[in-house]
Amino acid sequence: MNIKRFGNLKFFYNSFITLFSYLPILVLIGFIAGIYWSLFIAPIDYLQGHSYRIMFVHVPAAWMSLQTYVVMAVSAFIVLVWKVKIMEIISVQCAPLGALFTFIALITGMIWGKPTWGTYWVWDARLTSELILFFLYIGIMVLYASIQDKRQAVKVTSILSIVGLINIPIIHFSVEWWNTLHQGPTVTKFDKPSAHITMLLPLFYMFAMYQVYFILTIVKRIKLGIIERDSQSNWIKELSK
Amino acid sequence: MIEFLDMGKHAVFVYSAYTITIIALFMGYILPHIKLKKILDKKKNDIKQKK
Numbered sequence: 001m002n003i004k005r006f007g008n009l010k011f012f013y014n015s016f017i018t019l020f021s022y023l024p025i026l027v028l029i030g031f032i033a034g035i036y037w038s039l040f041i042a043p044i045d046y047l048q049g050h051s052y053r054i055m056f057v058h059v060p061a062a063w064m065s066l067q068t069y070v071v072m073a074v075s076a077f078i079v080l081v082w083k084v085k086i087m088e089i090i091s092v093q094c095a096p097l098g099a100l101f102t103f104i105a106l107i108t109g110m111i112w113g114k115p116t117w118g119t120y121w122v123w124d125a126r127l128t129s130e131l132i133l134f135f136l137y138i139g140i141m142v143l144y145a146s147i148q149d150k151r152q153a154v155k156v157t158s159i160l161s162i163v164g165l166i167n168i169p170i171i172h173f174s175v176e177w178w179n180t181l182h183q184g185p186t187v188t189k190f191d192k193p194s195a196h197i198t199m200l201l202p203l204f205y206m207f208a209m210y211q212v213y214f215i216l217t218i219v220k221r222i223k224l225g226i227i228e229r230d231s232q233s234n235w236i237k238e239l240s241k
Numbered sequence: 242m243i244e245f246l247d248m249g250k251h252a253v254f255v256y257s258a259y260t261i262t263i264i265a266l267f268m269g270y271i272l273p274h275i276k277l278k279k280i281l282d283k284k285k286n287d288i289k290q291k292k
Contacts, residue, residue, distance in 0.1 A: 024270070031266070035259065050251040057262040100269040107265075108258040115254050217270050224277045 009085060009226050010233070023216045030209045037202040045199070054112040055199075060207040061104035064214060065133060066168055068098035072140075073165045076158035088154045089225035090218070091161065092144055097217055099137035101210075106130060117181055125174035126182035129167060136164040150229070 038056035045052035072094035078087040109127070110120040121127065140157045147153035175184045195203070 031263075035263075039255070039259070051254050053255050054258040057258060061262070097269065100265060104262050104265050107261050111254050111258045111261075115251055213266060213270070217273070220270065220273050220277065224273050224280070227277065227280055 009230050023212070023219075027209070027213055027216055030212060034202065034206045034209050038206060042202045043196075043198050048116060051112060051115040052199075054108055056202055056206045058105060058108040058112055059203060060210040061101050061108065062130065063207060064210045065098055065102040065105050065130070066171060068094050068101055068214065069133065069136075069161075069165070069168055072098060073161045076161040079154060079158045080162075085229075086222070089222055089229060091158060092154060093218060093221035093225050095137050095140045095144070095157075097214065097221065099134060099141065102130065102134040102137060106134060122181050124180040124182055125178040126171065126180050129171040129174050133164075133167055133171060136160075136167065140164075 034056070038053055042053065042056070044050060072091055075087045075091035075094065078084055079091055106127075109130075113122075114120050140160055143160060144150075144153045144157045147156060174180060175182055
């Protein structure tokens with residue numbers, strides 16, 4: 001088996017991407033089921049009441065914002081070391097998706113903050129570091145768009161992505177390193193999670209749905225990236241016919 | 242379900258959080274989809290015009 005063909009854009013476009021054409025319907029059904037589970041089946045919290053249900057959209061979005069950044073930084077590292085074309089596209093296309101997840105995490109977190117803390121926003125370590133993550137994503141997108149030579153743009157944004165990776169452990173451990181209004185780890189205490197299993201199951205289900213959504217959307221974005229990048233190739237001209 | 246529909250003052254927070262999430266996720270998928278379709282349609286038209 002020739003491993004090099006996996007770096008070939010035409011091969012990637014024709015085989016891998018077409019496998020995902022059925023996914024949008026599954027994702028839609030999956031999210032409807034997850035939202036129904038979160039809103040109507042999961043029990044009410046004894047302390048926060050119904051407002052805790054925001055957790056089912058907020059927490060997976062926050063996890064995805066970190067995961068997307070790691071995917072982007074790993075792709076950026078591969079770009080700098082091995083110069084794999086498809087990784088250049090993945091690295092660039094991860095930024096808007098990561099910004100989307102971070103936006104959802106920030107906005108739903110603010111909405112959850114009002115009934116829980118009595119305020120939409122505080123400049124505590126978790127919230128501020130998550131906001132910095134949002135600015136990092138936006139910065140990478142703006143930087144890429146502002147450089148004419150796209151090969152050079154990928155190199156510069158890759159370096160910024162790798163440098164920005166330092167923010168990921170800061171976000172994760174911020175609630176342990178500093179006194180914050182944001183609550184400490186609840187789910188990641190695997191030996192004894194603070195949340196009940198009837199609340200954890202819909203949370204993990206929604207996280208799985210976010211993962212499938214990530215795959216669906218990143219594949220769509222990669223497809224877009226390939227067509228923008230290889231627009232003069234004969235195989236793309238044939239595809240347009 | 243009745244318990245949820247009767248959740249009082251928290252309803253506005255929960256509903257707005259879910260609505261914003263659904264709209265954001267939908268836009269996150271549909272925008273690249275539309276852009277991709279536009280590019281392919283434009284290429285198709287260019288090829289037709291050349292013929």
